[in-house]
Amino acid sequence: MLFNSIAFLIFFPVVTIVFFLLRHKYRWLWLLAASCFFYMFFKPEYILILAFTIIIDYYAGILLEKTTTAAKRKTYLILSLIANIGVLAIFKYFNFINSNITGLATLLDLKNPIPYLNILLPIGLSFHTFQAMSYTIEVYRGNQKAEKHFGIYALYVMFYPQLVAGPIERPQNILYQFHTRKYFSYENALTGLRLIAWGLFKKIVIADRLAIYVNQVYGDVGNAGFLSVFFAVSFFTIQIYADFSGYSGIARGTAKVMGYDLLINFKAPLKSKSITEFWQRWHISLSTWFRDYLYIPLGGNRTKYHVRNLFIVFIISGLWHGANWTFIIWGLLHAIAVIYETYTKKVRQRISGSLPIIVSNIFSVVIVWLYLSFSWIFFRSETIHQAFLVIKKLFSFDLSVNYVQLFAGRGPLNFVVTITSLILFYVMSLLLKNKSKKFDLLYILLLVFTIIILGKNGQSEFIYFQF
Amino acid sequence: MASQNSSISNFKLFCIKFLLPFLALFFLIGYAFQYVLEKTIILKSEINGAYKINRIINETHNDEIPMFGSSRMEGDFIPGILGSNYFNYGLAGTQDNVTLFFLNEEIKKNKTSPIIINFDMDGLSYGNGDMANYLYNINNEGVQHIIGNDDRVHYHIPVVKYYGFYEGYFKDYLSNRVTLTKFTDKGASVEKNSLLPQAFNQAVALRKSYTTIFKNDEQLKKGFDYVFSHATKRKFIFVVAPYHSSNFIQYKNEGEAARYFAYLKTYKNVMVLDFSKKNYPDSLFFDTQHLNYNGAIKFSKALKDTLSKI
Numbered sequence: 001m002l003f004n005s006i007a008f009l010i011f012f013p014v015v016t017i018v019f020f021l022l023r024h025k026y027r028w029l030w031l032l033a034a035s036c037f038f039y040m041f042f043k044p045e046y047i048l049i050l051a052f053t054i055i056i057d058y059y060a061g062i063l064l065e066k067t068t069t070a071a072k073r074k075t076y077l078i079l080s081l082i083a084n085i086g087v088l089a090i091f092k093y094f095n096f097i098n099s100n101i102t103g104l105a106t107l108l109d110l111k112n113p114i115p116y117l118n119i120l121l122p123i124g125l126s127f128h129t130f131q132a133m134s135y136t137i138e139v140y141r142g143n144q145k146a147e148k149h150f151g152i153y154a155l156y157v158m159f160y161p162q163l164v165a166g167p168i169e170r171p172q173n174i175l176y177q178f179h180t181r182k183y184f185s186y187e188n189a190l191t192g193l194r195l196i197a198w199g200l201f202k203k204i205v206i207a208d209r210l211a212i213y214v215n216q217v218y219g220d221v222g223n224a225g226f227l228s229v230f231f232a233v234s235f236f237t238i239q240i241y242a243d244f245s246g247y248s249g250i251a252r253g254t255a256k257v258m259g260y261d262l263l264i265n266f267k268a269p270l271k272s273k274s275i276t277e278f279w280q281r282w283h284i285s286l287s288t289w290f291r292d293y294l295y296i297p298l299g300g301n302r303t304k305y306h307v308r309n310l311f312i313v314f315i316i317s318g319l320w321h322g323a324n325w326t327f328i329i330w331g332l333l334h335a336i337a338v339i340y341e342t343y344t345k346k347v348r349q350r351i352s353g354s355l356p357i358i359v360s361n362i363f364s365v366v367i368v369w370l371y372l373s374f375s376w377i378f379f380r381s382e383t384i385h386q387a388f389l390v391i392k393k394l395f396s397f398d399l400s401v402n403y404v405q406l407f408a409g410r411g412p413l414n415f416v417v418t419i420t421s422l423i424l425f426y427v428m429s430l431l432l433k434n435k436s437k438k439f440d441l442l443y444i445l446l447l448v449f450t451i452i453i454l455g456k457n458g459q460s461e462f463i464y465f466q467f
Numbered sequence: 468m469a470s471q472n473s474s475i476s477n478f479k480l481f482c483i484k485f486l487l488p489f490l491a492l493f494f495l496i497g498y499a500f501q502y503v504l505e506k507t508i509i510l511k512s513e514i515n516g517a518y519k520i521n522r523i524i525n526e527t528h529n530d531e532i533p534m535f536g537s538s539r540m541e542g543d544f545i546p547g548i549l550g551s552n553y554f555n556y557g558l559a560g561t562q563d564n565v566t567l568f569f570l571n572e573e574i575k576k577n578k579t580s581p582i583i584i585n586f587d588m589d590g591l592s593y594g595n596g597d598m599a600n601y602l603y604n605i606n607n608e609g610v611q612h613i614i615g616n617d618d619r620v621h622y623h624i625p626v627v628k629y630y631g632f633y634e635g636y637f638k639d640y641l642s643n644r645v646t647l648t649k650f651t652d653k654g655a656s657v658e659k660n661s662l663l664p665q666a667f668n669q670a671v672a673l674r675k676s677y678t679t680i681f682k683n684d685e686q687l688k689k690g691f692d693y694v695f696s697h698a699t700k701r702k703f704i705f706v707v708a709p710y711h712s713s714n715f716i717q718y719k720n721e722g723e724a725a726r727y728f729a730y731l732k733t734y735k736n737v738m739v740l741d742f743s744k745k746n747y748p749d750s751l752f753f754d755t756q757h758l759n760y761n762g763a764i765k766f767s768k769a770l771k772d773t774l775s776k777i
Binding site: 006020183184185186189190193220222223405409411412413414417440441444445448449451452453454455456 | 473474475477478480481484485488489492493496497500619620621626627629630631633634637638641647648663665666669
């Protein structure tokens, strides 16, 4: 079920009201049932994959806690990780690996005998697999007690607000909350609704609006000009932020109304003054996952393999997003930037120290923005060829104006509304900074009317659903 | 127990301080906004589909010669050139089921003026076009018949019924007043822009590989037959506007189209004017199926000449 659908508009209040009407001991069951319904709205049979990993990890957790022998504990952990990664490998990476084998075989004038799998990627697979893995790893490390209640554990993986696109929760943050009795709170309800309205605004008014232009240009790069490509590339940077942070906001909001606190996933990443800082503000639940479960175990920055570790983390992060070379290049670009920043930190600090702070900050934000926008070209493109075509157009610097190209064939009004939406985005985010609860009613009302009036017709999926 | 009580009092507080005022303000402001939108935007732009549907249902213009059809009607026929009493009811994205709806509404009126119908070479087919066309008259029986299963609960709820469609209404309203990219005239909306040569050539290549099949839907055929035989005082003039030559490369059953035209002519009050193969140059087309501004002028003048000879 999509958050930006009429079905969710009915689902959410019904689930929340029944949740508060039920006695605490039955609430997990209600939330689990609601989460199953939510997930099965997409493609019902894929719930079996979730059930498979839930059963494996539940028992792995219990065995990990019971067993005292180090070797056995390690075996249980590895088995659990293999099960999780195996599911990911089959559904997400099998055909990608196979297509590369085919490519290599063709180069060598050979034939690849391995058949392709005719399967669709289950929605949000990478998210709930990573969340499940973080549970077994934390139990293995002794940071988290194994969850004895099967239903609560299943709810940990399946809790509907964050099931398909995160935030990727940690067991220490959310499991105990399912055991705690929740009471309806005016404060929570208002905070939650505010987050939901703001998230829907970002998705429907900003991301979906920008997507019209971006999709048009990326769908027909051959007929696009420098200006339209420039706008499309810049718009995509905002689109993906509005889309994904919008989803995370709605997820946090729906959970908050019921009294649950999910992890904060975004902290104004487009204001970052370096790529390193960007990763501390962007998709925080994923970047900290990689930090805690991959980067640090590899040795982090304390070994001579620091550069290697960064490359590994960012390449895997790229692959996590999608089984395509475009994502690997995207990851590589970020790795290169972070390594560059690490080794030029002192020089850059000296240069920025010699400039007025405001100039230095603006310059840094603009440079980071340009680099990010450039890297998103690979993220958005379906093939490397398409990405290079976009780059070629971008570096043509052909400033001649053709209105059909400039408006991406969607007319001037769409372009004007797009720019208006961006201005509104800025104004609304300024209003959001006002923490006073006095204006919440008017603020939410304003967001709702803006969504109704400027919202694009039709429900479009969140970009990160595909991961 | 104490916490349970605080939960209830918190919910009461939420209802009193937030939910009720929110709903009251939402509907109050929403109603006012909707009223203004309908009266000043939707019903004030002649090229808007909702306006055209409302006009055919609720207004009678005795001398008016109505013209019905798809986007090819909307963009190719300029009423002002044809005469002072023509009105273009063409709706982009619609097919013959919608044309039939317009015809049925028109023949309810006690009029004798002729009716012009644009006919597309893919025959009798279904297509409702944009839902925005129907929302203002969503409860009308004929409209309900067209939209069928596409109807949604929220289309009947004030304020939210136009969700996602506002831009379209504003676009038509502005196009009607600021003729920046379109020329508009009594319901007609003609493209002033042209595609880039590369994009036009791509469209031609695509069209050449596209197979067109004349469809002859029995249900629609019966619908048209009913109209012709029940409105014997009215003259029905079917017009096929010019097509780019690329449309005929993969046209499978041209004979079927000719047979249908011959069948139409068996009615005394029906006439067919076929301009489809007039071979207009590329410079007069917006794309392979629609004329541009110059093409629409040329075609409308040619049609006027033909009509004057009838």
